[in-house]
Amino acid sequence: MNDLVPLTGEPLALDLVNTRTAAGDLLATPDDLRAWAGLQAGRLPEPVGLGPDALAAVRAVREHTAGALERARRGEPPAPGDLAALNDAQRAAPAISELAWNGSAVVAERRRTGPDAARLAAALAEAAADLLGDPAVTRVRRCEADDCVLLFLPAHPRRRWCSASRCGNRVRVARHYRRHKPA
DSSP states (O other): OOSSOOOOSSOHHHHHHTTEETTEETTSSHHHHHHHHHHTTTTSOOOOOOSHHHHHHHHHHHHHHHHHHHHHTTTOOOOHHHHHHHHHHHHTSOEEEEEEEOSSSEEEEEEEOSOHHHHHHHHHHHHHHHHHTSGGGGGOEEOOSTTOOOEEOOSSTTOOSSOIIIIIHHHHHHHHHHHHSOO
16 A cells, blocks of 8 residues: 555545545555455455455446446435445345354354455445445535545534644644745
């Protein structure tokens, strides 16, 4: 992954879309994908063989998620091709609730079948489906910093930047400089 640290902590689908930044693609190589999947520990299936096939599948899900999200957040219907691609990605690795006995009770654990690349892409497509189907999708915002393209779902209505420590500080420093620069 390049020097830019990915924004994490938003809904998983937004974290995925935010790997395409103004500074470049944070998922340019399989190693980048492995590093990003490591940052999402606990939110994704355990990454095993994340090679070029997985990278291509994840990048395709990212593009279709970004396209559908851009329209849905404005209250417009997503392109049918974007929705179909996200549905196909989920079908490629179906999820089941696998039942097991843990010694004292029956537990159900969600598992996907299929190759590693398809499982990861399916999990990300499912996260996209969850976000796109949530009425909160219309509250997703683009960061207000001039050179930032990242998206976020604000927990507070006054939130303006993807990250207060990243873009917020940069905008405040620039504003301070403009107010105090010598004439």
